Amino acid sequence: MLLSEIKEILNATVLWGEEHLDREVMSACGSDFMSDVLAYVKNQPVLLTGLVNPQVVRTADMVEMCCIIFVRGKVPGENIVKLAEERNIVVMTSPKRMYEACGLLYYNGLRGNCDGND
Amino acid sequence: METIKLVYPVEGGDLIEAGEASSKMKLTLKKLGLPQDVIRRASICMYEGEINMVIHADGGEAQVEVDSDQITIRMMDSGPGIPNVDQAMQEGFSTADSTARELGFGAGMGLPNMKRYSDEMTIDTVVGTGTTVTVKIKIPQ
Numbered sequence: 104m105l106l107s108e109i110k111e112i113l114n115a116t117v118l119w120g121e122e123h124l125d126r127e128v129m130s131a132c133g134s135d136f137m138s139d140v141l142a143y144v145k146n147q148p149v150l151l152t153g154l155v156n157p158q159v160v161r162t163a164d165m166v167e168m169c170c171i172i173f174v175r176g177k178v179p180g181e182n183i184v185k186l187a188e189e190r191n192i193v194v195m196t197s198p199k200r201m202y203e204a205c206g207l208l209y210y211n212g213l214r215g216n217c218d219g220n221d
Numbered sequence: 222m223e224t225i226k227l228v229y230p231v232e233g234g235d236l237i238e239a240g241e242a243s244s245k246m247k248l249t250l251k252k253l254g255l256p257q258d259v260i261r262r263a264s265i266c267m268y269e270g271e272i273n274m275v276i277h278a279d280g281g282e283a284q285v286e287v288d289s290d291q292i293t294i295r296m297m298d299s300g301p302g303i304p305n306v307d308q309a310m311q312e313g314f315s316t317a318d319s320t321a322r323e324l325g326f327g328a329g330m331g332l333p334n335m336k337r338y339s340d341e342m343t344i345d346t347v348v349g350t351g352t353t354v355t356v357k358i359k360i361p362q
Contacts, residue, residue: 137325141265158324161240165264
């Protein structure tokens with residue numbers, strides 16, 4: 104799925120990286136708990152989260168993610184967006200709540216890439 | 222390959238800004254052309270260690286050695302030490318305050334995550350003196 108499709112499905116606004124919406128991703132994950140992201144994420148390049156702070160960007164960077172979507176209409180501060188820009192990570196905000204956002208993406212074919220053991 | 226030694230100070234007190242040392246190390250490992258999975262595992266270990274140092278020990282120092290066959294990361298602090306290491310290694314055990322939890326950490330996953338992503342991990346700690354957590358990540362030949 105292209106990031107541009109994710110943007111449409113989630114009715115999202117791009118805060119940084121409009122020129123990178125042609126990136127194709129095969130899976131995603133949703134979490135407000137960064138230690139869980141570090142523990143369980145592998146090859147899931149999109150993070151959906153309701154948590155808004157710089158550690159979200161740093162965590163996404165550590166596990167090689169290319170896009171962060173803040174749900175529930177949350178808008179990160181400029182410092183957070185700048186941090187993501189420095190790491191080449193696309194940032195979006197969506198009015199959808201976490202459950203609905205994850206469900207919509209899954210329904211449209213973006214899976215979790217989980218092997219069932221984690 | 223000659224051993225490459227890197228030293229990163231970890232500032233204490235500001236959890237919001239924690240992670241800068243890990244980001245710098247990750248960038249250096251990328252420049253060295255190491256395998257992506259090795260970089261990812263080393264970065265996660267250091268990042269969790271860095272967060273721990275800021276939460277519990279008011280910072281410290283990270284020493285990184287890159288050899289041809291492994292990366293060694295030593296996270297050294299002069300904090301309060303860990304009274305019960307076995308307990309600290311259990312997923313879910315944490316003494317962190319609410320500030321850490323508000324940032325998505327502090328739920329007892331730091332040390333277990335470091336163990337999960339390293340090939341070898343040792344904890345040297347003395348209550349009242351400090352802690353050194355050492356992790357080794359092997360580089361596939």
